Amino acid sequence: MPTVKKQWRDDYNRYLSQIVELLKLWQDVVNIGQDSYKSDFFKIFSDAYRSGFCVSRYRFDKIGKRYVQCRSQRPLVCGDAIWSFAKECSWVHAEMPGTEKRYQDIQRVMTWWDEWTYAWSRNPPARKYKGR
Numbered sequence: 549m550p551t552v553k554k555q556w557r558d559d560y561n562r563y564l565s566q567i568v569e570l571l572k573l574w575q576d577v578v579n580i581g582q583d584s585y586k587s588d589f590f591k592i593f594s595d596a597y598r599s600g601f602c603v604s605r606y607r608f609d610k611i612g613k614r615y616v617q618c619r620s621q622r623p624l625v626c627g628d629a630i631w632s633f634a635k636e637c638s639w640v641h642a643e644m645p646g647t648e649k650r651y652q653d654i655q656r657v658m659t660w661w662d663e664w665t666y667a668w669s670r671n672p673p674a675r676k677y678k679g680r
Contacts, residue, residue, distance in 0.1 A: 556601075560623040563596045564633035571653055572639065580653050589657055593664050598673060601625045602665045626665065627658030 570588055574580050580589075596602055600622045609616045623629075634640045634654055644651040 556622045559599065560601060560625060560629075561633075563592055563601060563625050564630060566592050567630055567657060568634050568637055568639055571634070571650070571657065575650060575653070581656060586660070589660060590664065593661055594673075596625045597665065597668055602661075603669050625661070627662045630654065630658050630661060 567589065570585075570592075571580075574585055577585060580586065593602070602625055604624065605621050608614075631640065631654065635642070640650060640654055646652070
C-alpha cells in the first residue's frame with residue numbers, strides 16, 4: 549500500500565506530465581491561447597488546485613511562535629515546477645531562444661498557472677478533499 553506522500557508525489561508528477569503532454573501535442577498549433585486549447589490546461593489546473601497542489605499551507609508553531617509549512621503539504625505545481633519538469637523531460641532547455649515557439653508556449657502556460665493560482669487563492673473554490 550503506497551504511503552500518502554508517495555501518492556502525492558505520483559499525483560504531482562501526473563499533473564506535470566499532463567501539462568507537458570499537452571504542450572507536445574499542440575506544438576504545431578499557431579496559438580495555444582485559444583479557448584479550445586487553454587481550457588484543457590485550465591482543467592488540469594482546476595483539479596490540481598482543488599486537490600491541494602497549488603498553494604502552500606501553513607500552521608502556527610506554538611513553540612517557535614511562527615508559521616511553518618504544514619506536514620501535510622503536497623508538492624507545489626507552479627510555473628517553476630512546470631519549467632523544471634519540462635527540462636527534465638528534455639522538452640525545453642536553458643539556452644532556448646525566446647523566439648522559439650516551445651519556449652513561448654511554456655512561458656504562456658507558466659504565466660496562466662501562476663495567475664490562476666493567485667486569483668483562486670484570493671477567492672478559493674471548494675476543495676476535493678477534507679482537511680484533518
